[in-house]
Amino acid sequence: xxxxxxxxxxxxxxxxxxxxxxxxxxxxxxxxxxxxxxxxxxxxxxxxxxxxxxxxxxxxxxxxxxxxxxxxxxxxxxxxxxxxxxxxxxxxxxxxxxxxxxxxxxxxxxxxxxxxxxxxxxxxxxxxxxxxxxxxxxxxxxxxxxxxxxxxxxxxxxxxxxxxxxxxxxxxxxxxxxxxxxxxxxxxxxxxxxxxxxxxxxxxxxxxxxxxxxxxxxxxxxxxxxxxxxxxxxxxxxxxx
Amino acid sequence: xxxxxxxxxxxxxxxxxxxxxxxxxxxxxxxxxxxxxxxxxxxxxxxxxxxxxxxxxxxxxxxxxxxxxxxxxxxxxxxxxxxxxxxxxxxxxxxxxxxxxxxxxxxxxxxxxxxxxxxxxxxxxxxxxxxxxxxxxxxxxxxxxxxxxxxxxxxxxxxxxxxxxxxxxxxxxxxxxxxxxxxxxxxxxxxxxxxxxxxxxxxxxxxxxxxxxxxxxxxxxxxxxxxxxxxxxxxxxxxxxxxxxxxxxxxxxxxxxxxxxxxxxxxxxxxxxxxxxxxxxxxxxxxxxxxxxxxxxxxxxxxxxxxxxxxxxxxxxxxxxxxxxxxxxxxxxxxx
Numbered sequence: 001x002x003x004x005x006x007x008x009x010x011x012x013x014x015x016x017x018x019x020x021x022x023x024x025x026x027x028x029x030x031x032x033x034x035x036x037x038x039x040x041x042x043x044x045x046x047x048x049x050x051x052x053x054x055x056x057x058x059x060x061x062x063x064x065x066x067x068x069x070x071x072x073x074x075x076x077x078x079x080x081x082x083x084x085x086x087x088x089x090x091x092x093x094x095x096x097x098x099x100x101x102x103x104x105x106x107x108x109x110x111x112x113x114x115x116x117x118x119x120x121x122x123x124x125x126x127x128x129x130x131x132x133x134x135x136x137x138x139x140x141x142x143x144x145x146x147x148x149x150x151x152x153x154x155x156x157x158x159x160x161x162x163x164x165x166x167x168x169x170x171x172x173x174x175x176x177x178x179x180x181x182x183x184x185x186x187x188x189x190x191x192x193x194x195x196x197x198x199x200x201x202x203x204x205x206x207x208x209x210x211x212x213x214x215x216x217x218x219x220x221x222x223x224x225x226x227x228x229x230x231x232x233x234x235x236x237x238x239x240x241x
Numbered sequence: 242x243x244x245x246x247x248x249x250x251x252x253x254x255x256x257x258x259x260x261x262x263x264x265x266x267x268x269x270x271x272x273x274x275x276x277x278x279x280x281x282x283x284x285x286x287x288x289x290x291x292x293x294x295x296x297x298x299x300x301x302x303x304x305x306x307x308x309x310x311x312x313x314x315x316x317x318x319x320x321x322x323x324x325x326x327x328x329x330x331x332x333x334x335x336x337x338x339x340x341x342x343x344x345x346x347x348x349x350x351x352x353x354x355x356x357x358x359x360x361x362x363x364x365x366x367x368x369x370x371x372x373x374x375x376x377x378x379x380x381x382x383x384x385x386x387x388x389x390x391x392x393x394x395x396x397x398x399x400x401x402x403x404x405x406x407x408x409x410x411x412x413x414x415x416x417x418x419x420x421x422x423x424x425x426x427x428x429x430x431x432x433x434x435x436x437x438x439x440x441x442x443x444x445x446x447x448x449x450x451x452x453x454x455x456x457x458x459x460x461x462x463x464x465x466x467x468x469x470x471x472x473x474x475x476x477x478x479x480x481x482x483x484x485x486x487x488x489x490x491x492x493x494x495x496x497x498x499x500x501x502x503x504x505x506x507x508x509x510x511x512x513x514x515x516x517x518x519x520x521x522x523x524x525x526x527x528x529x530x531x532x533x534x535x536x537x538x539x540x541x542x543x544x545x546x547x548x549x550x551x552x553x554x555x556x557x558x559x560x561x562x563x564x565x566x567x568x569x570x571x572x573x574x575x576x577x
Contacts, residue, residue, distance in 0.1 A: 036333050040340045040567040054345055069289060070330055073296055077334050081341035084300040085314075209301050212293070221287040229282075237279035238294060240272065240305070 002052070003059045004082075005197035006043065008035040008075040009067030009095035010115060012164065015042045016193035017050045017057075021201065023194045024050040030164070030190055035074045043078070057088050061200025063191065064092035066123040066140060066216035067115055076213045089205035093196055094214060096140050099162050100127040101195035102188045109158040109182070110137070116165035120144055123216055134199065142217040145169045149176040158182055164189045242349070242562040244318045248306065248342070249552030252335030253327025253355045254381070255279075255286045257298035260548035261310035261317075265556025266365060269310035271542070271549035274298040281420050285410065292330035299338045306548070314346045321555030324352035325575030326381070332571035340567055349564040351555040355546075356382060356577055357394065359510035361557070362543040362550035370505045370535070376495045378519070379511035380406035380421065383451050383491075385498050386577065391557055394577040397498060398449025405487055406513045408453040412460050412483055416476055427516050430484035433477030437463060439486040449498055456486050488522045496526050499534060508537045515544035 007014045013035055016026035025046045029038070047054060062079035065072040072095065083090035099113035111127040111134075125140040152159055153176040160182045161173060166189070173181060218226070225232070246269075251258040255276040261269040276294045280286045307313075322339035325332055336352075343350040360375045375386040383405045385398035403411070406423060413422015416429070439459050442452040460483055467474045499507050507527060513519060520538050527536040543550060 034570060036337060037568045037570045040337070040344060044344065044567055069292070070333065073292060073330070074333060074337055077296055077299065077337045078341045080296075080300055081303075081338040082345055084304070085342050085345045209304075210297075212297055215293070219287060219289045219293070221283045221290060225282050232282075235278075237276065238298060239275045239278060240302075241275070 001058045001201060002056060003061055003197040003201060004043070004057050005061040005193040005200060006039065006075045006079060007063035007095060007098055007191045007193050007196050008039055008071045009063045009065060009191065010071060010164070012190050013038060013042065014191055014193035015046045016197050017046055017052065018194060018197040021198060026192065026194045028190060028192060035071055039074055039078055054082065054086060059089040059091060059200065059205065061091045061093060061197050063095040063098050063196055065095050065214040066142065067095045069215060072213045080208060080211055084208045090208050090211060091200040091203045091205055092211055093199050093203070094125065094140050095191065096123060096125040097127060097134065097136065097199060098191045098196045100125065101134055101199055102162055102184065102192065103160045105129045105132060106158070109160055110155065112152065112159055112161045114161060114163035114166045114169060116168055117142055120146070122148060122169060124148055140214065140216055145172045149173045153177055156180070160184065162189055242560060244556055246312065246317050247319050247321050247552045247555055248317050249321040249548040249555060250303065250335045250339045251323045251358070251546055251548040251551045252295045252331050253323045254331055254546055255291045256546040257295050257302050258546065258548035259303045259306035260552050261306055261312055262549055262552035265553050268365060268549050269312065270306045271547055272302050272305040272309060273547050274302050277421065284414060284420050288328045288330055291328060292334060295331055295334035299334055303338065317346070317348055319349040319351055319555065319560065321351040321353050321551050323355045323358060323551050324569065325355060325572030327355055327573060329571050329573040332573060336569055336571050340569055343565050344567060349560050349562060350566060350569060351558050351560055352569055353551045353554045354575055354577060358550040358554045360386065360508060361554035362510060362539045363508040363537040364553045365543060365549060366537050366539055369508065372502060372504045373506040373508055374495065374499045374502060374504045375508045375510050376491060377510045378405045378491065378513035380404060380410065382511060385449050385495065387502055396577055398451065398494060400451040400453060402452050402454035403457060405453055405491065408457045408487065411457055415461055415464055416479065423513060423516060426480045426484060427518055429477045429480035430518055433475060433481030435482045435485040436478045437482035439482050441486055441490050444490055444493060449494055451490060451494065453487065484518045488519050491519060492522045492526050495523065496530055499531055504534060506535045506537060509539065512545050514539060515541050
């Protein structure tokens, strides 16, 4: 199976093509650039470098968030549109799981990917390896770093923490996790589309039209609305004509 | 290269739209998913919510437009997309979807200015003749655009503060009507009379510019003063008075510019072009004062944001068959 995978959830961008679980091409950047400008040209180059065409792909895998709202939407929009217009399978994988996929395969150790979500908050999740498969133990979430540090400490397990934003929040986690905290070298912190592709190879394809990013958080306007209107059931918000 | 059939995409604000159009004038489909109901919850467009809805709708709407037109990708000659101006997060969805479709099917990609799109909505009614003057009025714009010939845009007048549609929305909030206020105020205005005589800002000055913030303040002060005195004002009269002030300035300046520039056509454009009071007043003024000048007013379905107008505008561009700039980005502040 030939897979094109892409991740623009945060500052870094990664695009890869794998074939039968072998990497053919991978490009990862970690400089402040504009994903909207860079993503499509990068996809074009990666497909060219693999000596392939868009028509020869079997599946597209995209990091579906959480992360930068705009960043996540760029890869999701491109992946969704390519999959729809070319009738290719589509799989979405948690952007946190992609980072967790960089962890060492230590059976039983907890894996905690971290992204900064501003104001002392993070996007994070809880993963582990079971029978050599990366599985989600608890749902991805938006939480204060301190609250999460306390929760992790109460588990009394080895915790591998990963992510380029981790450094910013380490002073909060260190005192709670102490010697149970396991850190990885910097080259293992960046999300890699090859890892994303391999994770996506194992999943069932999703419905393309209804596929949306996983923001892990409502917008502020929606939160306020929900609070003020607890009985609102939503209903039709979009009218087509 | 000669263009025939275009798939056009528009996502600059709170409408996700896709259209298929032939020869710049024949509409095969024009599908719009409006988010108005969603943003009504918040009393105005919330950009992040708008972006989220666009991702939900984009492929569905493109598919609906292609199906309704009964066309295949092989029959398409180009993809057109709004690159700006508009909300950046909203524009990004259309731009990236358009790039993906163009790349996947090796089609040229034509970026279109949203304002030019509004002007070219009129091309779907009848051919544009130059020189022409366009009054562009919407929630984000109030501009007089002079076109000496096709492809030349000169902004000869614009608002110095609020856009006309923006003033409508703000006044609508004071009157307690749902977002967007324009349609409701228009209806109320037809039941009332201009009894408050709000100021006609910049009516007598030499420029072709507009200002609506003074009118808005005057309106709000009138309502607040009455509230403090315990007086009840007739809401329909308030609406009629507000609308009369907006429409009079828009129409007077449009007519004055049209006379100065001796244009062949006056074309109305933008969401506020749906306003019945404005449509009526402009028709009357043109027939009274500029009998030789042709007035084009788009049907209501083409006044609001839609992709058909983007396709109509794209058709005027001369392009190469291999024109596909995959680095195309959203340009939220794009000027004419």
